[in-house]
Amino acid sequence: MSAQPDPFAAFDRLPRVPLALLPTPIQPLPRLSAHLGGPALYIKRDDQTGLATGGNKTRKLEFLLAAALESGADCVITAGSTQSNHARQTAAGAAVLGLDAHLVLYAPGGQPPAEPDGNLLLCHLLGATIHWTGERAPYAATLARVEESLRAVGRRPYVVPYGGSNALGLMGYVAAMREAATQVETPNWFAAHVFATSSGGTQAGILLGAHLAGIPASVRLLGISVDQPAAAFAPRVATLAADGARLLGLDWTPPAEAILVDDGYCAAGYAVVTEREREAIRLLARFEGILVDPVYTGRALAGLLDLIRRGAFAREQRVLFWHTGGTAALNAFARDLVPTS
Ligand SMILES: Cc1ncc(COP(=O)(O)O)c(C=O)c1O
Known part of the structure; x- marks a missing residue:
């Protein structure tokens, strides 16, 4: 029997400088999951990548x-x-x-x-x-x-x-999906991966990486938009992912139904902190001792919490939240986060 070609062979030939502390851990969030009554939440600690407080x-x-x-x-x-x-x-x-x-x-x-x-x-x-x-x-x-x-x-x-966010930059998230695929027991271990999306490179890399790693289409790869309307943004993600694939010598574009962008949580505007972000920051901090930021990861987590409360996931499913960083911004938002009176 002939050996299968390595889907990451072209990727492995790209020039790369080691800057990140990898792999980043995947941690369970037991107290937050119990508080919500399921699903089983996990967090991918890309806030721990190392460069001066880390991030995606x-x-x-x-x-x-x-x-x-x-x-x-x-x-x-x-x-x-x-x-x-x-x-x-x-x-x-x-x-x-x-x-x-x-x-x-x-x-x-x-x-x-x-x-x-x-x-x-x-x-x-x-x-x-x-x-x-x-x-x-x-x-x-x-x-x-x-x-x-x-x-x-x-x-x-x-x-x-x-x-x-270009073809080269999104390779960071091709690497990240490959890494995450090695940290679980089966390709569909997580029913969904949820992350903040804004300039699109993270989402495009996650889509391409999932494709190369053989993660089945049933696994939802859901970007919570921080600032972009989904209708205009999803085609940009598709183009970026296709550019990335081309860089690896592949003729591939993610199918439209795989590009999941939820823009239901960004109406307040970029970096405008609402009670939703405050609640998400508070819950993760107080149940798990982990900090997220108000602009990106707090907004994405707020979206995930709302989706959970609206029954988007079954209790027994596992959901991975990607912590893409941002906590260095926290003290710049002190007045929005802590009541002063
Ligand atoms: C903390 C954080 N999370 C997520 C994102 C979104 O990533 P992308 O721009 O690749 O969509 C950003 C982008 O600035 C970010 O700073």
């Missing part, structure tokens, strides 16, 4: 910064909001590799906030140069201007896309 971008940066090194870059540029977890992890990854980090950060009017707290504090400590902008995502004009100004003085910048 660290996985993507293993591939993106390897490409930066291969291109002969001496500095990297990326962009995000004032409290960008992606920018902070990029600054940390650049520091590890001896590259300078230039961060284009959005603030209203392009003015730095009065308090350099949360992720912004960490970006300063990590030695990043910050370029403030009033331009919104994907920050293309400001990124181009910063790149040009660096080239003009003889620097060799590598631009990491906003959110680290």
